[in-house]
Amino acid sequence: MEEKTKVITKPKVEVILEEEERKRLKEMPLWRVRLYLTWREIRNNWRLFSENKIGLVGLGIIIFYAIMAIAHPILMKWVWDPNIYDPIVGYSYDEVLQPAPPSFRHLLGTDPLGRDVLSQLMYSTRSEFALGILAAIITVTIGTTVGAVAAYFGGIIDTLLMRLADLIIMLPFVTILIVLSALFKMNLIILAIVIGILSGFGGTGIVIKSQALTIKVRAYIEAAKVSGGSNWHIIFRHIIPNLMPLSFLYMMFSVTSAIFSEAVLSFFGLLNIRMSWGLMIHTAQTAGYLLNPKTWWLIVPAGLSITLLCSAFYLVGRALDEIVNPRLRKR
Amino acid sequence: MAESILKIENFTMHYMTKAGEVSAVDNVSLEIRKGESLGLVGESGCGKTSLAISIMKLLPENAVIKGGHIYFDGTDLVPLSEDEMRRFRWRRISMIFQAAMNSLNPVYRVSDQIIEAMETHFGNIDYSEAREKVANLFRLVGLDPKFMDQYPHEYSGGMRQRAVIAMALACEPDLIIADEPTTALDVIVQDNILRELKALQEKLGTTMIYISHDIAVIAEVSHRIGIMYAGKLVELADAEEIFHHPIHPYTAGLMSAFPSIIGPKRELVTIPGEPPDLLNPPSGCRFHPRCQYATEICREKEPEFKDYGSGHMASCWNPLEG
Amino acid sequence: MSETLVRVENLCKYFPLTRGLFRRASLFVHAVDDINFTIKRGESLGLVGESGSGKTTTGKLLVRLLEPTSGRILMKVDGEEVDISTLKGESLKRFRRHVQMIFQDPYESLNPRFTVFDTVAEPLVVQGIGNVLEREERVAQMLALVGLTPPSSFLFRFPHELSGGQRQRVAIARALIIEPSFVVADEPTSMLDVSIRTGIMYLMLDLAERLGVTYLYITHDLAVARYMSSRLAVMYLGKIVEMGEMEEVLQKPLHPYTRALISAVPIPDPRYKRPIPEIKGAISEPINPPPTCRFLDRCLQAAKICQDSPHPPLEDKGGGHYVACYMV
Numbered sequence: 001m002e003e004k005t006k007v008i009t010k011p012k013v014e015v016i017l018e019e020e021e022r023k024r025l026k027e028m029p030l031w032r033v034r035l036y037l038t039w040r041e042i043r044n045n046w047r048l049f050s051e052n053k054i055g056l057v058g059l060g061i062i063i064f065y066a067i068m069a070i071a072h073p074i075l076m077k078w079v080w081d082p083n084i085y086d087p088i089v090g091y092s093y094d095e096v097l098q099p100a101p102p103s104f105r106h107l108l109g110t111d112p113l114g115r116d117v118l119s120q121l122m123y124s125t126r127s128e129f130a131l132g133i134l135a136a137i138i139t140v141t142i143g144t145t146v147g148a149v150a151a152y153f154g155g156i157i158d159t160l161l162m163r164l165a166d167l168i169i170m171l172p173f174v175t176i177l178i179v180l181s182a183l184f185k186m187n188l189i190i191l192a193i194v195i196g197i198l199s200g201f202g203g204t205g206i207v208i209k210s211q212a213l214t215i216k217v218r219a220y221i222e223a224a225k226v227s228g229g230s231n232w233h234i235i236f237r238h239i240i241p242n243l244m245p246l247s248f249l250y251m252m253f254s255v256t257s258a259i260f261s262e263a264v265l266s267f268f269g270l271l272n273i274r275m276s277w278g279l280m281i282h283t284a285q286t287a288g289y290l291l292n293p294k295t296w297w298l299i300v301p302a303g304l305s306i307t308l309l310c311s312a313f314y315l316v317g318r319a320l321d322e323i324v325n326p327r328l329r330k331r
Numbered sequence: 332m333a334e335s336i337l338k339i340e341n342f343t344m345h346y347m348t349k350a351g352e353v354s355a356v357d358n359v360s361l362e363i364r365k366g367e368s369l370g371l372v373g374e375s376g377c378g379k380t381s382l383a384i385s386i387m388k389l390l391p392e393n394a395v396i397k398g399g400h401i402y403f404d405g406t407d408l409v410p411l412s413e414d415e416m417r418r419f420r421w422r423r424i425s426m427i428f429q430a431a432m433n434s435l436n437p438v439y440r441v442s443d444q445i446i447e448a449m450e451t452h453f454g455n456i457d458y459s460e461a462r463e464k465v466a467n468l469f470r471l472v473g474l475d476p477k478f479m480d481q482y483p484h485e486y487s488g489g490m491r492q493r494a495v496i497a498m499a500l501a502c503e504p505d506l507i508i509a510d511e512p513t514t515a516l517d518v519i520v521q522d523n524i525l526r527e528l529k530a531l532q533e534k535l536g537t538t539m540i541y542i543s544h545d546i547a548v549i550a551e552v553s554h555r556i557g558i559m560y561a562g563k564l565v566e567l568a569d570a571e572e573i574f575h576h577p578i579h580p581y582t583a584g585l586m587s588a589f590p591s592i593i594g595p596k597r598e599l600v601t602i603p604g605e606p607p608d609l610l611n612p613p614s615g616c617r618f619h620p621r622c623q624y625a626t627e628i629c630r631e632k633e634p635e636f637k638d639y640g641s642g643h644m645a646s647c648w649n650p651l652e653g
Numbered sequence: 654m655s656e657t658l659v660r661v662e663n664l665c666k667y668f669p670l671t672r673g674l675f676r677r678a679s680l681f682v683h684a685v686d687d688i689n690f691t692i693k694r695g696e697s698l699g700l701v702g703e704s705g706s707g708k709t710t711t712g713k714l715l716v717r718l719l720e721p722t723s724g725r726i727l728m729k730v731d732g733e734e735v736d737i738s739t740l741k742g743e744s745l746k747r748f749r750r751h752v753q754m755i756f757q758d759p760y761e762s763l764n765p766r767f768t769v770f771d772t773v774a775e776p777l778v779v780q781g782i783g784n785v786l787e788r789e790e791r792v793a794q795m796l797a798l799v800g801l802t803p804p805s806s807f808l809f810r811f812p813h814e815l816s817g818g819q820r821q822r823v824a825i826a827r828a829l830i831i832e833p834s835f836v837v838a839d840e841p842t843s844m845l846d847v848s849i850r851t852g853i854m855y856l857m858l859d860l861a862e863r864l865g866v867t868y869l870y871i872t873h874d875l876a877v878a879r880y881m882s883s884r885l886a887v888m889y890l891g892k893i894v895e896m897g898e899m900e901e902v903l904q905k906p907l908h909p910y911t912r913a914l915i916s917a918v919p920i921p922d923p924r925y926k927r928p929i930p931e932i933k934g935a936i937s938e939p940i941n942p943p944p945t946c947r948f949l950d951r952c953l954q955a956a957k958i959c960q961d962s963p964h965p966p967l968e969d970k971g972g973g974h975y976v977a978c979y980m981v
Contacts, residue, residue, distance in 0.1 A: 030785060033809050037768070219762040220772075223827065226716050227776035228749035241766050374846040487935060488704075517703040518873065522917035522930055544847060547876075547919035551927075570923040588851045589921045590876040592903055599880065601855060602848040605816050 048323045055319025061312035065125050065305070072122035085116045087123040088274050092116060099289065102297055109297040111280065112287035121301050124276045128259055128309060131188045135258035136251040138196025139204055144247045146201060147208030148239045151216055152231065161205065168202035173257075174264050181270040188273055191265070195258050204250050208243055215242050245324040252317030256310045263306045277302040336505060336538050337363040337386070342399030342409075344385050353609045355381040357562040358399070360636060363555075365505075368532060368539040370553030370570070372546050372585070376606050378562040379542045380429070383508045386540075387426050388416045404505065422452045425504040427495055429511040434495065435483040441494050442479040449501050468497040473527050489520035496528070500535075510542045525552055546589055550574060555642075558582045561607050561617040564636065568643035578645040581618050616648065624649040656729065658835060658867050659692040659715070664724035664738075666710055670940065683939040684710040686891035686947075687724070689967060694729070694834070697861065697868040699882030699899065701875055701914075705936055706888040708871045712837045714738075715869060716754045717745065728752070728835065750780055753828040757840040759820035763812040769796070769823050770808045776831045795826040799856060818849035825856065829864060837869045842877060854880060875918050879903060887911050890939040890947040893967055897974035907976040909952050946979070954980050 049055050076082060084092050091114040092098075092106060102109040108117035146165075150158040180186070180194060215221070216239065224234050265271045266278025269286070273279060284290055284298035339361050346353040356378045363369050371379045384390055386401055388408060401408045403419060411419075428434055436444055445468065446461045466476040472493040483491055492512065499507055512528070513521040529552055532539055543549050549556055549570075556573045558566040558581065566579040577583040587600035604621040607613050613620050619629040628648050636646040666685040669678030685707040692698045702708045713719045715726060717737060726738045730751050740748050753776070756762035763772050773792045777783055783791065789808075796804035799822040812820055821841060828836055838857065842850040858881065861868060870881045878885060879899055886896040887910065895908040906912045913932035920927060934951045944963045949955055958979045959965075967977040 028805070028809075030789065037809060219756045219758055220764040220767075222718055223754070223756060223762050223824075224764075224775065224779075225718060226749060226752075226754045227827075227831075228746045228779045229775070230746075230779075233779060238764055242764070374848060489935060517936065518875075519703065519913060519917045519930055519932060520935070522919070522927075525919070526929075545919070546847075547921040550921050550923045551919050553923075574921070574923055585847065586921065588847050590880045591921055592876045592879055592915065592918055593920055593925065596879065596900075599851045599854065601851045603852075605818065605849070606846065 045323065049319055052319040052322060054315050058312040058315030058317075058319065061308055062316065065309055065312075066129070068122045069125040069129060072119070072126070075122070076119075080116075080119065085119045087115055087120040090115050090119065099287075099295055099298055101295075108301050111283055111298055112289065113283070117280070117297055117301060120275055120280055121277070121305060124280070124302075125305075127188055127273070127276055128262070128305075131192050131262055132255035132258045132309075132313070134189070134192035135195040135199075136254035138193060139199040139254040140247045140251045142197065142200025143204030143208050143250065144240060144243055146205035147210075147212045148235050148243060150205070151209045151212035152235055152239060158209075161201075162209075165202050165205050168198055169206075173198065174261055177261055177265055178268065178270060181265060185272040186265075187271065188262070188276075191262060191271065192258065195254075195261060199254055199257065204254070207250065208246060211243055211246050212239055215239050245320075249317055249320045249324050252313045252320060255313040256317075259306065259310050259313075277306050334365055335362045336365045336404055337540075338400075338402040339382075339386075340400045340402070342382070342385065342401060343397040344381060344390070345395050345397055346381075346391075347393045347395060348610075351610045354562050354612055355394075355609060356385060357612075358636075359559075359562075359564045360399075361557055361564060361567055363506075363538055363540070365538055366532075366536045367554050368529075368541060368552060370541045370543065370549035370556045371559060372543060372549050372556060373559035374544055374606055376561070376609065377559040379559050380510055381562075382559070383426065383510055383540065383542055386508060387420055387424060388413075389420075389426070421448065421504070422502050423504050424506045424508070425499040425502060427499050427507065427509040427512050430515055435491060437483050440480050440482055441486070445494075445498050445501050448498050452502050464501070465497070468500055471500065471531060472497045473523065489516055489524065492516060492520075492524060493527075496524070500531070500537075503535075504537065506538045506540070508540045508542070511544070512541070513548065514543070514545070521548070528552060546585060547591075558585065561612055562609055563617055563646070565618065565647070566643075566645040568645075569641075572641075572643050576643075578639055578643065578650045579618075579647045580622050580624055580649075580651060582645075583651055616646075624651075656694050657691050658694040658729050659869075660725075660727040660734075661688060661690050661715075662725045662727070664688050664711070664714060664726060665722045666707075666714055666719060667722045680940055683891045683942055685714065685721075686939065686942075688888075688891075688893045690886055690893060690896060692835075692867060692869060694867055695861075695865060696884060697870055697882040699878035699885045700869060700871045700888060701873065701878050701885060702888035703873060703914075703936060705890060705938055707891040707939075708873075708888050709839055711888070712754070712839050712869060712871045715835075716752050716837050717748070718754075746780070750831050751833050752835045752837070753831070753833040755821075755824055755828045755836060755838040755841045758844055759817045759824060760812070760844075762824050763820055765812050768809045768811060769801075769815075772812075772823055773826045773830055776827060780831060782831065791830065792826075795830045796823075798829075798860070799823075799826045800852075801826070816849075817845050818852060821845060821853050822856065825853075825860070829860060829866065832864065833866065835867045835869070837871065838881075839871045840873070843872065843874065850877075857881065875903070875915065887914065890936075890942065892947050892964060892977065893975075894948065894977045895975065896967065897972075901972070901974055905974075907970060907974065907981045908948075908978050909954055909980070910948050946977075956980060 076085065082090065084090050092100065092110050094105065095110055095114065098110055098114045099112045100106060100110045106116050106118065108121065111117055111120065146161050150161040176198065177194065186194065221234060221238055224238055262276060263278035266273065266276050267282050269282050280302040281299055289295040289298050339359055342356060342359050344356040346355050359382060373379045396409055399409065403424065408416065408419065435441065442462065442465050445465050449461055449464065450456060465479055469476045469479060474490060474493050474497065478486065486494065513524055516524065525548065541549060541552050553570050556568065556570050557564050558579065560581050566573065566577065566582045573582060574586060577586060584600055584602040588602065590599060602621055607617060615631050616629045616634055619625040622629065626649060634646040634648045636644055638644050664685055665687055667681040667683055670680040670682060671678045688711065700708045700711060710719065714721055721738045724738065725736050727734050728737050730748060737748055770792055773795055774788045777788050777791065793804040793808065796807050801807045801819060801822055842853050845853060860866060870878060872878050883899055884897065885899045885902045886893050887908065889910050895902060895906065895911045902911065903915065906915055909931060913930040916928045917930040931953045932951050933953060946959050946964050949959055962979065965977045965979050967975045969975050970981060
């Protein structure tokens with residue numbers, strides 16, 4: 001091959017940073033850049049999420065119930081007479097027959113003990129959210145750690161954690177909860193912790209572990225090792241952050257499971273709580289109004305709320321799934 | 332002079348993406364004669380694979396043909412319907428895909444897969460006759476017929492690639508498009524397969540289009556070579572002409588960017604910059620941002636793809652001398 | 654400048670093929686089988702081979718991503734020769750300051766959630782060098798050095814916002830930021846476009862000269878190896894079969910495998926007619942290989958001595974040109 005072409009220049013390389021560069025760097029403190037980048041990521045994710053109608057529907061329902069939860073203390077303080085409308089100890093004197101059907105004063109009627117049903121519904125929303133989110137956080141924290149550790153270390157640690165998970169999955173979830181509630185009375189916080197521990201060491205751990213296995217073999221993990229990164233550095237700086245999308249996704253499903261489990265336990269009267277949607281249905285049942293279509297307001301609002309809120313989180317989870325999965329495969 | 336079997340005229344194809352229209356193949360014209368082998372060279376995103384799947388009309392949903400004609404043996408393939416296209420696909424034109432060895436179905440025996448390909452396009456054939464054919468095909472591509480009834484995972488990479496070549500030949504096509512047929516293979520296996528492909532071509536008189544980013548491989552197997560850049564065909568000539576008398580600066584840059592183990596160790600040339608974004612290709616000549624000979628007109632107008640003598644075509648405002 | 658930096662003695666790496674959970678492995682893949690070589694400070698050794706040759710495993714052994722089954726790897730660390738094959742804990746971490754690796758896949762070797770700054774600064778963070786401000790400055794300097802200018806516009810980008818060539822530059826910056834004396838480059842250009850490749854190759858050569866880095870350049874592409882290295886070692890099924898000065902080995906290959914390999918490489922010139930590679934059969938996997946020459950079943954020149962003797966030793970046939978063959 002003869003030299004017919006002029007040689008194109010070699011890439012220019014400089015070592016000294018010019019003054020301009022130095023100034024520009026000083027103007028961008030690290031923390032501000034990271035804040036901006038996080039904000040940008042949230043904004044991009046929102047755009048992706050909002051393209052999915054399912055997710056928006058779910059989010060809408062969640063916001064609706066959140067407004068209910070916030071509105072209740074406001075109503076109690078400024079609008080409603082607490083003697084009548086208190087969800088636990090109120091009594092509606094103006095009705096003769098309890099449970100009273102829906103009217104202007106009591107939009108969803110009253111329960112067998114004379115308490116306003118709407119007030120009960122709104123009051124419980126707060127604790128449903130609290131329970132769901134607390135349980136989800138615990139589940140995902142435990143599940144992510146278990147998954148990452150089991151995947152990274154392998155060997156006996158992996159075997160032990162996976163056999164533990166198998167054991168937990170084998171046993172029917174709600175039944176365990178019922179048995180546990182016979183051993184000790186649970187309130188919402190304890191219930192959230194129990195659900196969190198069971199789910200975290202159970203199914204969630206397994207799913208996250210398989211994702212962690214795909215991350216463990218990536219070249220950037222090897223690069224981190226070659227740089228001198230310790231095992232824990234790699235787990236917390238590399239593996240867990242890359243598991244976050246999946247963890248966040250499973251949080252949504254955990255909320256669903258927690259709210260539903262609580263409803264079942266309350267229905268059986270096994271929980272040490274003062275008011276919840278499940279408890280509303282339990283009240284109806286013990287007073288003998290469960291299957292009576294004439295007293296539908298005792299069951300339908302509570303039952304519908306359980307269904308709607310659970311579905312809402314599930315729908316959000318499904319929408320997130322579509323974002324999380326292709327992104328994990330993206331180059 | 333053999334007649335032309337494939338004639339592409341001003342063919343343009345875009346991909347419709349969320350971000351916009353990607354100009355993947357732009358106004359490409361070329362002609363291949365029967366029995367010839369054409370090598371298409373270019374880097375990633377240059378449009379060579381897009382052009383190949385356009386010939387086969389195996390386009391994804393978001394691909395739109397914007398204009399032009401692809402004449403195969405006289406028939407324009409562009410306006411054909413799926414049904415009509417089926418008469419051509421695999422029977423008269425077949426394709427070997429990139430990393431083709433992964434396109435063998437792992438749950439079927441290799442012989443059955445080849446027989447199925449033959450049945451789909453020849454209708455019912457006598458089973459024992461078909462097996463006889465498969466055995467012949469195997470011998471043709473250098474595989475021992477005793478491996479015929481094994482499963483793909485029992486084959487090595489080189490064997491799988493040969494099996495895929497056998498499958499492409501099974502229907503005795505007039506034209507075979509091979510997209511990076513040896514990229515994932517070791518160099519000694521690659522040498523073997525390239526030799527066999529050349530021998531096969533000579534024996535059967537099949538017309539071939541080789542697509543690769545490796546100009547060394549293309550140099551060995553092609554009679555004529557086409558250089559693609561950013562969706563455009565920038566140069567087309569006989570193999571020796573392209574290597575020893577390139578006209579387009581990109582071609583020259585590409586030739587000089589490849590190290591070689593023979594000859595003196597000369598300095599390698601870097602082409603500055605990066606291949607352009609096809610959502611918004613550069614104005615005028617698409618190579619001008621990276622070209623050291625670029626002048627005003629290169630920025631404004633697209634150069635014509637014209638003949639510089641004895642079939643050496645190029646599109647450039649400042650062609651290299653010699 | 655001609656002191657020995659790396660010395661590999663009888664290095665072996667065997668991978669067990671387990672059958673069942675509790676059964677002892679009886680089959681081993683001899684990925685790297687008793688290899689010996691030295692690399693002088695400032696030079697670049699090209700390690701070439703096809704798949705299954707053991708070249709990538711060798712690279713990983715030298716950076717201690719893998720532990721050798723047996724043998725020694727001696728490196729000059731702070732003037733002293735240290736056997737790095739048995740290091741653990743703190744001393745292993747300290748050793749990592751001196752040896753780094755550049756990986757093949759520019760898409761996979763960067764954490765998609767790390768900014769360029771995070772990626773390049775990681776070795777500094779892990780080794781506890783400097784505070785945040787100092788690191789930022791050092792990373793910016795490094796980015797300028799690898800051609801990512803202006804650094805401030807690259808510092809906080811994510812890998813998916815960069816092209817393949819740019820990502821590989823980031824990977825190079827990461828490898829060189831703690832100023833290692835030895836770098837293992839595992840096919841750093843094979844996944845890049847041709848016009849980008851030469852840029853990266855020049856960058857690596859330029860930095861090697863400027864920063865005084867010694868390279869082990871692993872590749873399957875002989876032509877690239879010729880440009881990047883001054884010496885060449887050819888591996889086959891876990892063994893080094895030939896080693897010597899680059900031009901010497903390329904012009905006068907002695908081992909039949911090297912000759913076959915060279916004649917198999919396609920030449921970018923249609924006028925050139927290559928000889929047919931003198932080799933038969935196909936590559937196998939080195940699982941519990943017989944003690945005879947690894948190349949025996951593919952060699953067209955094999956004689957009785959090859960069948961009766963163990964794998965030939967790597968011997969100097971004159972002028973630093975080593976071959977492992979009885980027929981030379």
